[in-house]
Amino acid sequence: MNWLAITHSLPVSKWYHESTSEWTLDYPPLFAWFEYGLSHVAQHFDKKMLVVQNLGYASPATVLFQRLSVIATDVVFIYAVRECCRSVREEKGSKDLLVRPYFILAALLLWNYGLLIVDHIHFQYNGFLCGILLLSVARHLQGRHLEGAFLFAVLLNLKHIYLYIAPAYGIFLLRSYCFTKDNTDGSVRWSSLSLVRLIALGSIVISVCALSFGPFIAMGQLPQVLSRLFPFKRGLCHAYWAPNIWALYNVVDKALSVLGLRLKLLANLPKASMTGGLVQEFQHSVLPSVSPSATLICTLVSILPAVLSIWRCPRGARGFLRCLVVCALCSFMFGWHVHEKAILMAILPLSVLAVESREDAGIFLMLATTGHYSLFPLLFTATEMPTKVLLILLFTLYSFTSLKKLFRGFLLNTLEVTYLLGLIAVEIICEVVYPLLPWKQTLPFVTLLAKSVYCSLGVSYSFIRLYLSILRPTDKPKEL
Structure with a gap:
């Protein structure tokens, strides 16, 4: 709401300087204009x-x-889902509408648990933004690459978190759209580069960015805008740790510090600051503290093999889509100050692959179930508990049963099922057992730590499985 007031009541020159609220305008200018319109x-x-x-x-x-x-803005998401469903590969199979890939995909996207609670209970405009992402993906699946590039350029200028998946877009469009033909040996030569396509693509991206940032560049405010978009002083982790590698890193550091003090191996340890939010400084007690540049390097290094794989061995738009999901997960796993809701940037596109590949369906079930459960702390009041539990149970039950029918068999092994059942145990311990213990008041954040660390294991496992799948020489054929 504060952004509405800023863009409506103040001149453009003051939008990115206003600091009455700690929640300053920290999205790209195109989103600021969106708020202005609202x-x-x-x-x-x-x-x-x-x-x-x-x-x-x-x-x-x-x-x-x-x-x-x-x-109202969810209309964009609904239209994008329709276009994604139209792009799903259909094969001869059951005549039952309820087990057709496009119907299941529509249900997985429109009924997505994470998006429901993030946009309609924990108020946000993520449906609108995710709709543009899915519509861009659909256009690439349909071979309408310039439209897909335009939509993604718009998306970047609405929310800069999508920079993390920009490498997948850039390499895919350069390799599969700008290079018009391959040589007989499969190598890429600059002689096959279409300058017309490259110029058309570049013109689209530059035009959108100029429209968004142009007024602020003209006012000499680009450094100020960038300082708001990349507030590195907010800390490595969000107030509730997103279930990624840094959550595991944090808990190892904490365990080592406690163990070292009890064994009298360590003394005079600095007090660790392990929450983000508005915390301005961050340091670990035993392990080396992580800087923003370190997280950027880790993210880029993790993304590099994925984008190189679609450069060396293009697999069409679906290879690009898998690379996009991997890039989204890389940023989630290694990024700076990651919010737990960023997991949706991987879960939603993965839904498209899940209805076409048995392996991707299994990864989707692991990632979606774990990632959605990790969003529970967003709804923290007692009155919201029945709603969030019922919604996640219904969505998860539908996901498992519909994909099982589609691929005619179980998609997870015993170890994976055991891990997912452990989520139920974690929730019971955190919400029923722990509040009864005497040290609940002195250690109130233990439950958040437990959920974050346990979910980190499942997200990391899904990340590794998906990463290995994209590095294989060929994709596995669809199994229906």
């Missing part, structure tokens, strides 16, 4: 929500507007 509708509901100083203002009209605006 503010002109919001003023007809309650003008007080557009006053910058009214922090935390939540009148009934304001809440109504927020909910209606999310529902």
Whole structure:
């Protein structure tokens, strides 16, 4: 709501300088213009929500507007789902509509548990943004590459987190669109590069970026805008650790510090600051502290083999889509100050692959179940507990049963099933058993740590499986 007030009440020159609230405008300019447009509708509901100083203002009209605006912008997501379903490969099989790939895909996307709670309970506009991503993917699956590139350029200028999957787009479009033919030996030579296609592609990207950032460049405010987009002082981890490699790193550091102190092997340890949020400094106690540049290097190094694989061995738009999911997971695993909801950037595109490949379906079930459970702390009140539990159970049950029918068999092994059942045990211990223990008041964050670390294991396992699949010489054929 504060962004609505900033863009509506202040001149453009002050948008990225306003700091009345700690939640400053930290999205790219195109999203700021999106908020500006929404503010002109919001003023007809309650003008007080557009006053910058009214922090935390939540009148009934304001809440109504927020909910209606999310529902209205979800039209983009619904249209994108339709286009993705049209792009799914259909093979002869069951005539039952309920077990057809396109129907299952529509249900997995429209009924996605994570998106439901992030956008419609924990208020956000992620459906709108994910819709543009899926629509871009659908256009590439349909061979409409310039449209796909344009949509992704728009997406980047709406939310810069999608920079992490930009390498997949760049390498795929250069290799499979700009190079018009391969040589007989399979190598790529610059003589086969279509300058017309390269110029067309570059013009699209540059035009969108110029439209978005141009006014701020003209005002000499580009450094200020970039400082808001990349606030590295927020810390390595979010207040609740996203289930990635840094959560495991943090807990190992904590275990080593406790063990070292008890065994009197260590003394005078610095107090670790292991939460992000608005914390300005971060250091570990025993292990080396991680800097923003270190996370960037780790992310780029992890992404490199994936993008090289589609350069050396193009596998069409579906190879690109798998690479996109891998890049999204790389950023989630190794990125700086990762929010747990970023897992949706991998789960949603993976849904498209899940209805076409048995192996991808198994990975999807592991990643979606674990990733969605990791979002539980976003809804932390007792009244929300029945809703979030019921929604995740229904979505997970449908995912397992529908994909099992589609591929005619079990998709997970015993170890994987055992791990997923462990999520139930973790939830019971954290929400039922731990509150009864006497040290609950002195160690209130243990439950968050337990959920984060346990989910990190499942996300890491899914990441490794998916990564190995993209590095294989050929994709496995669809099994229906």
